[in-house]
Amino acid sequence: MSSVKVELVHNYDCQLGEGPHWDDQTQTLLFVDIDNSAIHRWNPATKQTKTTIVKDSSIGAVVPRKSGGLMIAAGHRFASWNENTGESETFKEVNLEFPTSRFNDGKCDPVGRFWAGTMGRESAAASPDRLQGKLYCLDIDHSVRTKVYPVDISNGLSWTSNVMYYCDSLKLTIDAYDYDVTTGDIKNMREVVKFDREKEGVPDGHCIDTDGNLWVAMFFTGQVIKVDPRTGEKLQYVKVSDIALKTTSVCFGGPNLDEMYVTSARNKPLMEPTENDISGALFKASG
Ligand code: BGC
Ligand code: CA
Numbered sequence: 001m002s003s004v005k006v007e008l009v010h011n012y013d014c015q016l017g018e019g020p021h022w023d024d025q026t027q028t029l030l031f032v033d034i035d036n037s038a039i040h041r042w043n044p045a046t047k048q049t050k051t052t053i054v055k056d057s058s059i060g061a062v063v064p065r066k067s068g069g070l071m072i073a074a075g076h077r078f079a080s081w082n083e084n085t086g087e088s089e090t091f092k093e094v095n096l097e098f099p100t101s102r103f104n105d106g107k108c109d110p111v112g113r114f115w116a117g118t119m120g121r122e123s124a125a126a127s128p129d130r131l132q133g134k135l136y137c138l139d140i141d142h143s144v145r146t147k148v149y150p151v152d153i154s155n156g157l158s159w160t161s162n163v164m165y166y167c168d169s170l171k172l173t174i175d176a177y178d179y180d181v182t183t184g185d186i187k188n189m190r191e192v193v194k195f196d197r198e199k200e201g202v203p204d205g206h207c208i209d210t211d212g213n214l215w216v217a218m219f220f221t222g223q224v225i226k227v228d229p230r231t232g233e234k235l236q237y238v239k240v241s242d243i244a245l246k247t248t249s250v251c252f253g254g255p256n257l258d259e260m261y262v263t264s265a266r267n268k269p270l271m272e273p274t275e276n277d278i279s280g281a282l283f284k285a286s287g
Helices: none
Strands: 003-012 017-021 028-033 036-042 046-053 059-065 071-076 075-079 088-093 103-108 114-119 122-124 133-138 144-151 154-159 163-168 173-179 186-194 202-208 214-219 223-228 235-241 248-254 261-265 280-285
Touching: 017 059, 017 103, 017 202, 017 248, 028 059, 028 248, 028 261, 059 103, 071 103, 071 114, 103 154, 114 144, 114 154, 133 154, 144 163, 154 214, 163 202, 173 202, 214 261, 223 248
Parallel strands: 154 202, 202 248
Antiparallel strands: 003 280, 017 028, 017 261, 028 036, 036 046, 059 071, 071 075, 075 088, 103 114, 114 133, 133 144, 154 163, 163 173, 173 186, 202 214, 214 223, 214 248, 223 235, 248 261, 261 280
16 A cells, blocks of 8 residues: 555444454444444445444444354453344453443454453543553453453554554553464563654554554544554554544455555544534545
């Protein structure tokens, strides 16, 4: 993506759009609106969106389940989710010692373990009650392990076959761990990329490309930054929007996985609404 074209896919007006996941089987994009408890499924071929609402909690992350249906990390619980009936089965509740905390970002590792993390209640964007979050892993056998704690805002996750990259946003870093694909164990944490909050924003969700570079959505600056996590070098700055500044996460999608979807959150009430307010929209970048 050397010269990048960014287009608005649809203005969902998400309060907190998050967690895009390209569902290869159906060629649709799953993502959530955390604060509105909404799971959206965007079909680029039909330009239709299917939306289901998770009752009784916010929704932090959604992924397809191998045996059918979806898995969610919602509020405090890991659960299954049936998009057609709204039926849900809770597997495990976590972080109950912090009642106002909630699940935030999550993703599956290369063998299908579902990793998702929590964060404290926010008084303002990117200002949570401190150190109330943890990163959890729901394993294939349904056991849940706590992997990283305490964290402030559990956010982006990406993997290679032997490294896990993780972002606890308020650290302003991407951290790397040695990752054992057979056990899901992580060790040897090191900070590999550092961001400047004033100039670049707060690092949020990220994804990895086939060259091993990370594409990091930057909250507050409406952009995605491509970084090489092996050197820490910033390789490319992709402006997504001058209006939707709270860009929250990215994933590759499309038939050839060469398009990049970017979610965003509403700027209101922190910014005066503008006439063409597209904060909270879904965007697509292509080369
Ligand atoms: C969270 C927001 C938070 C932001 C900060 C997002 O992943 O959902 O609540 O303000 O990260 O970067
Ligand atoms: Ca995120």
